[in-house]
Amino acid sequence: MSKSAPVDKNSHVVLVDGSGYIFRAYHALPPLTRKTDGAPVGAVAGFSNMLFKLLQGQNNDARPTHFAVIFDAGSITFRNDIYDQYKANRPDLPEDLIPQFPWVRDATRAFGSPSIEMEGFEADDLIATYARQAEAKGARVTIISSDKDLMQLVSEKISMLDTMKNKDIGIEQVKEKFGVSPEQVIDVQALAGDSVDNVPGVPGIGVKTAALLLEQYQTLENLLDHAEEIPQKGRREKLMANKEMALISKQLVTLKTDVDVEEALEDFAVSDPDVEELFDFLERMTFRTLTARVRAQMGEGATQGLRKDDDGEPAPVERTAPENITFDKEKYVCVQDVETLKRWVKRGFETGVVAVDLETNSLDSAEAKMVGVCLAVEDNEACYIPLAHLGEDGGGADMFGGDAPKQIPMQEALDILEPLLHAPGVLKVGQNFKYDLGVFQRYDLYPAPYDDTMLISYALGTGLHNHGMDALAEMHFGHKAIAFKEIAGTGKAQKTFDQISLDVATPYAAEDADVTLRLWKFLKPKLAAEQVVTVYETMDRGLPAVVAKMENEGVKVDRAELSRLSGMFAQKMAGLEDEAYEIAGTKFNLGSPKQIGEILFDEMGLEGGKKTKTGAWKTGVDILEKLADDGEALPRIILDWRGFSKLKSTYSDALVKQINDHTGRVHTSFSIAATTTGRLSSSDPNLQNIPIRTEEGRKIRNAFVAETGHVLVAADYSQIELRLLAHVADLTTMKQAFADGVDIHALTASEMFNVPLDEMTPETRRNAKAINFGIIYGISAFGLAKNIGISRTEAGEYIKKYFEKFPGIKAYMEDTKERAREDGYVKTIFGRKCHISGIKDSNQMMRAFAERQAINAPIQGAAADIMRRAMLRMPEVISKVDGARLLLQVHDELVFEVPEKSADDLIAAVKPAMENAAMPAVNISVPLEVEAHAAKNWNDAH
DNA sequence: GTCATCACG
DNA sequence: GACGTACGTGATGACC
Structure with missing residues (x-):
């Protein structure tokens, strides 16, 4: 299947450590099962994806010219003759991994690659042999593995690639790990041993010590010869007593580079896979996503594109959309007249389930204006209703007026849609519906009942993947939706949606609604199957409306007070800068950890410096605090400067910029389906990390205020996690x-x-x-x-x-x-x-x-669950208090704004609601307590 | 874009 | 006596 081609200095030889990969894929990837019979195929899937990517050259700057996957054969090798305990404490293979071994070899062959193994040798020895052969011919070699045992091979020409972390391992990385250059790695390993492979080494000597010793004695043999000269008693005795073990260990860790291999390196030249065999394999494994990708890559009937051209230059990656018969964009309709719109609304009433998606002119939901509405009622049956598209850009002052496309007037269209959106018998389905609801709210529309496919996916389980539409469509349907970038461009010149012509906008917009409806059909039944219906219904489902309302409310900040603080912080920083330059004897950037490290540890020569993994000096709080305690003046100054810098740049400066022109308030965005524990998160700006722990920081909180005649009420759970x-x-x-x-x-x-x-x-x-x-x-x-x-x-x-x-x-x-x-x-x-x-x-x-x-x-998550339950009850709870509004959530705290005279009423209503929020689902065996206070600003409300 | 740092619960 | 860690987030400036 693979063909032959000479290996020379233009070659790029890629050798995959197949056995190593299987184990890592098995542990790192979710336990996927085959759709036909439920057989475990997670490792095979990860492996196949990696092969595909590598052969395309996505992970490397150059595509391979020669490619092979190398496996261990059996578990007894020549190393067991040297040391019978070698790899003796390996745990048994996991049961659901065993059947995957032959399939991984099948995958290798299906992709047209040689699958290499030899009785009596580990994959590492074969890799070593081939790598050195290729190196001798001047070729570049990439070993796909993260196994430290292979690091001894790294050289100018040979590097490693950890595909799971997408990390290159070259000479520098080896030095970082072992403290020595690649040639000395085996000596370090011989001394330090390895508990995983059961290599004994010298007891009591680890990598650090080994590197130190080798720095002085260069080789293991030289070190052992001079062991009696070592000053430290412990090390000397251990080395002298374990000479034999060290030498055996070295034999164990030294890879053989002269295996009498059966296959020639030249025969690894990449060639086209047998398309039929490849698709046959993918189908057998039921890998939908990968099948779609391979198909997209190859184009119909074509076998080119996966591999290099004959001239050795990488072929351009073909950007063919996956031909997916299930998505038929031709069928999407652009609705531009009232009669057609009425027919779509009628269809919605008939099906009882309608996916709804809004297009707007901004991502910022507090700012965004509606540009169009999409509906989907069945697979491929979706429409786009443009409402505020502008004309073609043609220049001139009147450029947006004259030639706008034909559209139903906004209010007329919304009046026609309103009955559908509010119909109790028609379920509205959205994806990240909080966004759409927020925009609808500002047009006085409150779609209900609704489902949110993002939240359904979140309720099914956190921590495996994100729950955005792109990820879900790709994962479940192997479908890649049109990216906004593709139709709008990027950067400064990026168009807003109202500037996009209808023939381009329609397929993009309608597709989103189509995908959303299909996701709903696919995911909703899983709630019951996964026993998370209650999770979704009582903790997630209603949140989009509640949170959209909070975001729309925003919170008032005192612009003048923040500006005053910015000025004050700037003044303090300037003073500290002068002091710092004085001590250092030079000007430098106090905001640069790099420069600080160099000044403190290189120039001033202070003790106690530690380095980060990238080799820079560590200058975190703990380090500087320690230096300051030792009586150094500069670290204290830097710390103080940093404090003011943080407050200024992240808070006093940034918050002012976030004040909305129309509302005069700050509108954050809460993510409802982002964290692994069920917490919300807040961004643009993040209002969940406003300072409180220090006196200076609390001044920022003083600037979060209530409107005239109102107060803020902060209600927080006391020690809820404990x-x-x-x-x-x-x-x-x-x-x-x-x-x-x-x-x-x-x-x-x-x-x-x-x-x-x-x-x-x-x-x-x-x-x-x-x-x-x-x-x-x-x-x-x-x-x-x-x-x-x-x-x-x-x-x-x-x-x-x-x-x-x-x-x-x-x-x-x-x-x-x-x-x-x-x-x-x-x-x-x-x-x-x-x-x-x-x-x-x-x-x-x-x-x-x-x-x-x-x-x-489970602890952080339970607290988050309780908070979600409390939030869902808040609309009802605060409806009894005139003018009360929920503004913010900070994990264990809710912030309200309320007319001053009603503050006590609000507290009386909110406190018990929060304290009993776990009921009736769970009766917690300790009382939950909530503290609530009212004040003019957020700081005093604590 | 990634890293180091630091704000919060 | 060698590894290198407290859990969950997001924003910033520096640096590549």
């Missing part, structure tokens, strides 16, 4: 403390350190508080130690003590991790599923990270 932890982990002592209204951090301190409550020092309480938070975050000794500035050992003891004093916590953590491993997700007490990826990762660090996420998600 209360939920006490509930879900069934922590008896803690639950009792909450019931009794005891200071929970003081209680913790008293339990942990045996101090009576009335003798508690603030210091002790603060430490206990940090531990409480740590538990919620999936505590680690290192993290706790860093946070409260104690040793890791001490932190470890605290944690142990905590587990003793609060039995239940340990069980909760273990159970949660177990659930994540078993199911791939964890659930909140309200049933929201949060997928945790990486929980089975072979990398210990990734796994630990996933475990902490698993522990945290």
Whole structure:
């Protein structure tokens, strides 16, 4: 199948570590199953996608000229003759991975690539042999793998590529990892050993120490010869006692570069795959998306395009749209007269389900004007109703007046649509419907009932993918919708939708509605199948209308006060700059971490510098704080400057720019389906991170004010996450403390350190508080130690003590991790599923990270669920208080604006509604408490 | 576009 | 005694 071509300096040889890839794909990718029989095919899918991309040359700057996938054959190799324990502690293969091995080889052949393996050799040895052969002929080599054992091969000509992280591994990256150049990697590995492969190494010597020793002695052999000269007693003795082990280890980690291979390198020249075989394979695996991609790439009947041309130059990537018979854009209709519109409305009443999508002239929903409306009632049966398109751009003052296309007058069209939008018997379906509802609200339309496909997808589970239309259409239908960029252009010259001609606008706009309706048909039934109907109905479904209203309300900020603050911050910064230049003896940019690092550590030569992974000096708060404590003046100045700079650029300057011209208020955008835990997020501007912790920062909060005659009411849940932890982990002592209204951090301190409550020092309480938070975050000794500035050992003891004093916590953590491993997700007490990826990762660090996420998600998620439930009830709750409006949500806090005289009424209504928001779904075994205060500005309302 | 930093819960 | 970590977000300026 593959053909032969000479390998020379113009060649690019790509060698894929097939076996390594399978394991990583298996752990990193969702457990996809085959549609025909439910067989596990996740790793095969990941592998096939990667092959396709690599052969196209998407991951590399140059396409391969020679390409092969190399596998391990069997598990016994010549290394077991050297050391019988080699790879002896490998865990058994996961059951659902085993059947995928032969299919991965099938995939390789289907894509027209050689599949190489040899009894008695690991894939790594074959790769090493071929790579060195190609290098000798002057070719460039890319090894597709992230296996550190292959890093010894890296050279000027040979590099590695980690396709999962899209990360190139060259000489520099190897030096970072091992602290030595590639030639010395085997010596480092021989000393440090490897627990994964069960390479013994020298006990007590790790990579860091090994690199240090080799810096001095160059080679392992030289080091061992001079072992008795090493000054440190421990190292000397270990080295002398383990010479033999070190040498055996070196043999184990050294890859063979002279395997008597059966296939010649030249025979790896890429050639066209057998199209029939390829599609046959893709169909067998039921890979819809990839099939569409391959088809799009190849064009109908064509086999070119996947591979290089004969002249060796990369062929241009063909941009053929996937021919997808299910989407027929020809059938979309542009509605320009009243009679046709009435017929579409009638169709909507007949089908009872209508996808609705608005086109506007701006992404900013507080600003956007309606430009057109789309409806879809059946597959391929969709229309676009233009309402405010401008004429062709032709220059002249009158350019938008004269030649606008024929359109139904806006108000007339909306009057015809209104009965449909408000009909209780017609379900309106949107995708990210919050946006459309926000615009509709400003035209006094309130579509209901409605479904939101983005939220349905979110309720089905978070953490696997985002829930935007492009992702959903691609994932479920293998369909790539027209991108807005394609019709409007990019950058400064980008058109707004009202400037786009109707023949272009119609297919784009109608397609979105068509896709939305199909997504609804596909996803809605899954809610029941996945047992998340209650999640969707009671925590998600109604949010778009509530949040759209909040965004439209906006919040008032005091422009003059913010400007005054900007001036004040600028003055303080200027003063600090002068002081800093004085000390440093030179001018520099205080905003540049790079320059700060160089001045502090290179020029001034201060101790305690650490480097980031990119090799720059670390200059974070913790580092500078430490230097300042040691009596250095400059770090303190930099920290103060940074504080003012942050306040000025991110808040006082930025907020003024965000004041809407028409409303005079600031309108944020809340994302309802963005986070993995169920929280909302806020952006443009982010109003969920307005300063509060420092005195200077709180001045920003002073500038968030109520209208004349009104006040802001801030209502926040007190320690909701800790209360939920006490509930879900069934922590008896803690639950009792909450019931009794005891200071929970003081209680913790008293339990942990045996101090009576009335003798508690603030210091002790603060430490206990940090531990409480740590538990919620999936505590680690290192993290706790860093946070409260104690040793890791001490932190470890605290944690142990905590587990003793609060039995239940340990069980909760273990159970949660177990659930994540078993199911791939964890659930909140309200049933929201949060997928945790990486929980089975072979990398210990990734796994630990996933475990902490698993522990945290049900707690943070339950708090988010409760807040969602509370928000959904707010329209009803505040309707009894005249003029009360919900403005903001900050995770455990709601901010309202209300006429001054009604503030007490509002608090009386809101507080119990929030406190009982978990009911009736879950009866929390600790009381939830809400604190609410009213004031003229947000700062004083706390 | 990515990184480092820092604001919030 | 080697790894390198507290959970969830978004905005900024510097730098490539």
